[in-house]
Amino acid sequence: MPINASYQAIWNVVSSIPRGRVASYGQVARLAGLPGRARLVGTALGEAPSRQLPWHRVINAQGRIALPPNSPGFREQRKRLREEGVMVVKGRVDLRQYGWKTGSDSPLLD
C-alpha cells in the first residue's frame, strides 16, 4: 500500500539493469509495474540508498543525463557510465547502442 512498495519495485528494476547498459525513467517505471510514473522513478532514486544502486544507468528518454550539466551528480554519473564502457558525448548516450532491451542483450547492435 504505502509508496514504499513502489520504491522497492523501482529499486528492484534499477538493480537489474545490466552493467554497460542504460534504461530510461519511463522504461524503469513500466518494468516496475508503474506505467506513466516516470517521475516517481526520479524521486525514488533521489531517496534511494545510492550505495547499492546503479542509479547512474538511468537516463531520460532522449538518452540524456537528467541531472544539471556540470553538477556533481552529473559528473559522477558520466564517470560511472564511462567506467562501464558507455560512451557519453555531450551528456548524451546512444540508446540504440546502450539501451537496455529487457529479455535479451541486443545481440545485433553490439
Place this chain on the structure above:
DNA sequence: GACATGACATAAC
C-alpha cells in the same frame, strides 16, 4: 489544503 517544483514521458506543431 492550495501552490510550486522536479533525476520524466509522449504527442503535436
Place this chain on the structure above:
DNA sequence: CGTTATGCCATGT
C-alpha cells in the same frame, strides 16, 4: 534541433 501542452505524483512550503 525547439516549444507547448498534458499527464503524472511525491515532497516541501
